[in-house]
Amino acid sequence: MTRPTGPNSAGWPWGTATAPSSPSGTPPASSPTGLPATRCVPSPSVPPLSRPTRCPPPTSRTPTTTPTCRNSPGSSPTCGGWPKLADGAPERLTAALAPLVDGYRAWIARREAAVDDPASHLGPYRLDAADALGKARDAADRISAGISRLATDPVARAAFGFANRAMHLQRVHTKAAAGRHNAADRLLDDVLSEVDVPANRSWRPFQLAFILLCLPALADPDHPERSDDRRSAVADLLWFPTGGGKTKVYLGLTAFTLAVCRLAPASGGLDPTAGVAVLMRYTLRLLTIQQFQRATALICACETLRQAGPSRWGATPFRIGLWVGGRVTPNRTDGAEVWLSERRRGTGLRAGGGGSSHQLTS
Incomplete structure (x- = not known):
């Protein structure tokens, strides 16, 4: 197949071929343009493109992380019940909380032994593993320091008891309110007795560990972790999957902080009962409102405790605001x-x- 040549041939969009000679051998007639007469030669048939198939987006199922409590030796302790921790004497508090840090240190030791296990394939990451284990030991030491603080500091111990009582009140009353939402004729005391069960008044191990880890610095304004020295100052971040119980942790720390402010002596000539004690910030509007509701339930519980003991917790009400x-x-x-x-x-x-x-x- 040949393309004709000439001044008008460059823009032709399809292939052409020179017309064959006539049976008598007469050369083909010329076209009006002076070029040899030609005929169109169809291009090979190309099948039409098939309709694109819509593929569903890839999906995967992430297993739920459930921080259950176990009592296996050297692993993790029984979850801390709020009523028990609220009224514990120093020796009882230490006995109840010590298994938490003991279990954590036992877990760290098992992780350290696994680094040298060929089955773990951690040989190339030995330095990273050592760094992570070192930070875990630091966390264990801070948890232990929190337990020691409760045993030796009456203010911290009283604030810890206040926080556990407030958490107990807000949780069971929130559950009771939800239970009466569609059954308003039910008596509050009846619903409270149904929801006031251990599952609704206990810490999970990671929750209690984080509270104890933060407790010494919250109880002492002069603690090195609150200093301006970057080498000792600490900002703690709690990460856990959605629904694991992070909100309970910071609500518990909030109640502890409020109680410490009411019990601590004036620092630097400032009134510890005045001003803003805790700031919470959320970037999603719906989450802001939902968390505000939960925080307000805690403040109501704190205010109930304050009104029951104004000589200890002060005459100024606990308040919350939404900005x-x-x-x-x-x-x-x-x-x-x-x-x-x-x-x-x-x-x-x-x-x-x-x-x-x-x-x-x-």
């Missing part, structure tokens, strides 16, 4: 008053689209 945009809550108290007045009149939301003051029941 978000004006489309979530009113920015000023007079704006909240206007919103509530219109709500009572049944006029609905304000024309400006301002937020609701009722975040705890939204």
Whole structure:
């Protein structure tokens, strides 16, 4: 198959061939352009593209991490019950908490032995393993220091008891409120007796360990971990999969911090009962509201304990606030008053689209 040549041949989009001679041998006639007469030669048939098949996106199932409590020798202790830890004497607290750090150190020793096991294939990572094990030992020492602090510091021990009682109150009352949501005719005491079970009033090992790890620095404003020295200052991060119980940990630390502020003497001439003790920050709006509700349940429990013992916990109420945009809550108290007045009149939301003051029941 040949392409004709000439001034008009460059742009032809298909292949051509010179027309064959006539039966009499007469050369083919010329075309009006002066080029030899040609005929189109069809290109080979190309099958149409098949319709693309939609493949489902890849999926995988991540196993749930359940931090259950086990009592196998040298592994992990029985979970700490809040009522038991709330009223423990120094020797009883030490006896209840010591298995936690003992079990952790036993686990570290087993991990260290596994580094030299050929089946673990950790030989090329020996330096990394040594670094991780060293940090684990530091954490174990800090947990042990928290236990020692509870045994020797009456303020820390009282604040720890306050935190466990507050956690117990907020948890069972939150469960009871949920149980009465669709059965408002049920008596509160009846529902409380059903939900006040060990599963709803206990720490998981990692929760209690993290609290003890942070406890010495929270109890002592002059602790090296709170200093400006970067070599000793510490910022602790708790990582655990969703639903594992991280919120309980920082709620427990919050209650402990509030109690320490009420019991500690004035530091630097400042009133420890005044000011903001804890800041919580969330980047998702729905999560902010949900966590605010849980934190408020804790503050209500703390305030209940304060009112029952004002001589010890002070006359100033425990308070909580929510600092978000004006489309979530009113920015000023007079704006909240206007919103509530219109709500009572049944006029609905304000024309400006301002937020609701009722975040705890939204």
